[in-house]
């Protein structure tokens with residue numbers, strides 16, 4: 001939710017794994033990982049749109065479900081929004 | 094309890110086989126997500142933040158030991174050895190894999206359970222008073238009617254694509270533990286002066302973003318007309334309910350926009366037009382279903398148990414438990430035991446597989462093999478002999494299930510919130526945990542008395558915050574979790590929607606705010622018998638606002 005309101009400087013593509021449902025992030029080599037730190041980071045805008053298109057192709061190929069872009073801090077490689085941090089790390093409880 | 098007949102068995106088996114095939118086709122890529130999503134939702138499968146979630150229907154909250162043991166087993170094999178009981182008397186598994194779900198559904202079918210109609214715009218699991226068939230204050234056992242409604246609404250071809258979801262609740266006691274006035278249809282089973290059975294029928298209640306208290310359509314609908322009348326309501330809604338705007342699609346909006354008179358006229362016209370012979374409930378059918386819910390063979394016992402009295406005199410933990418978690422039973426010498434799933438600092442509504450097994454054992458041994466799930470996310474052992482309470486208490490304590498806080502400030506309802514739920518704006522569980530820890534002291538809790546605190550992580554209100562004496566709603570304020578407080582909500586016969594007290598609180602301030610409210614109440618209450626809700630109704634928001642925002 002919050003991610004939408006934050007300026008998309010650097011973005012990663014995230015989705016849920018088709019079989020297990022776990023939150024996954026797209027690596028530069030096109031594989032998907034549970035570790036957000038390994039995700040491909042690109043500047044928002046055109047590069048972001050291209051990353052999303054690649055992720056959507058994985059959705060179409062039934063590897064992942066409903067990919068979206070999320071804002072990530074390029075230094076810490078942590079998602080900016082609490083929701084995405086919880087997705088990346090698991091429940092806080 | 095109700096047992097599946099051949100028809101129930103074959104339709105559930107057919108649905109499992111059908112869904113197994115659909116999952117297979119999804120995993121092989123034959124079905125796209127767009128094609129699959131409505132199919133999985135019809136079978137109770139959601140995709141949440143971390144995993145698929147499977148919501149299992151527990152019809153009107155009634156479980157046998159065998160069924161609960163199966164849920165424990167599923168938790169162990171397919172989830173993380175636990176399950177989450179919800180405010181709709183259902184159970185959710187938060188960590189299941191799509192590929193495993195057909196096997197889970199097969200296992201459930203073995204114990205006459207399923208996940209059909211636990212999602213989607215259809216008639217959802219019918220809920221009922223969790224003390225049904227047991228409570229001393231009950232007029233009529235609501236379970237046979239809940240079961241009739243379950244059968245009628247299961248796969249009802251006309252009501253598979255309603256404008257929005259539709260929830261029914263039934264109570265058989267005037268105090269209303271089933272929160273019928275915040276349901277799409279709420280039914281109170283009662284008797285008239287002649288001793289005949291009928292229903293007060295309420296329509297158009299609900300929570301969510303536009304909370305509404307239901308309006309009464311009929312004060313005494315004859316028993317035989319139950320299904321025909323509900324069908325008439327559903328028909329009017331199906332035809333006239335809004336389909337253009339998801340937020341205005343529930344029947345409460347239709348009732349609100351048209352007004353009671355017009356809705357009543359439409360429903361009565363539809364009802365009058367029914368083909369009488371087929372739509373009436375026959376006496377034989379009612380009796381056939383009611384027979385499944387015949388009371389167990391209670392022993393004839395004195396109302397007081399000297400065994401229990403003696404044990405309580407020696408054991409203060411038992412004494413606290415009995416005082417708080419045991420309610421009056423209709424049969425002398427028995428009690429209704431509420432097993433709190435709200436240990437201090439725990440996750441409201443969660444039970445481990447081991448705890449479920451323990452509860453199944455306890456129910457089989459000491460409660461005629463019956464258990465109930467309450468909408469307050471607790472478990473009920475409906476028929477326990479007072480003489481057996483010391484042993485039951487010891488067995489519960491051994492399983493970590495003897496928290497004596499039924500109805501107290503730490504008996505918090507909380508939805509999964511942002512820790513699990515894809516729709517959430519803020520976390521609910523950590524807020525519940527912190528408040529629970531703050532008020533951990535039992536003497537303090539008992540001094541405060543009955544206080545229903547309910548937390549939702551978004552405006553969908555699964556945590557029932559609108560009807561909490563203190564309600565907490567999580568919102569997202571520019572990327573930060575914020576919590577709004579409402580006061581004075583109530584869910585029973587004196588149903589009320591809570592009022593917003595003022596600006597919200599940051600996550601690290603919300604527990605302090607609750608404490609301020611409680612301290613304010615303690616200072617202004619007339620005597621310890623005046624509950625938080627009563628005091629609020631007497632004094633209104635003012636003193637609470639002053640206390641909360643004094644420094645602002």
Ligand code: SF4
Pocket residue numbers: 508509510511514515516517518549550551552553554555556
């Ligand atoms: S109230 Fe909102 S956050 Fe909580 S479970 Fe319901 S939809 Fe999710």
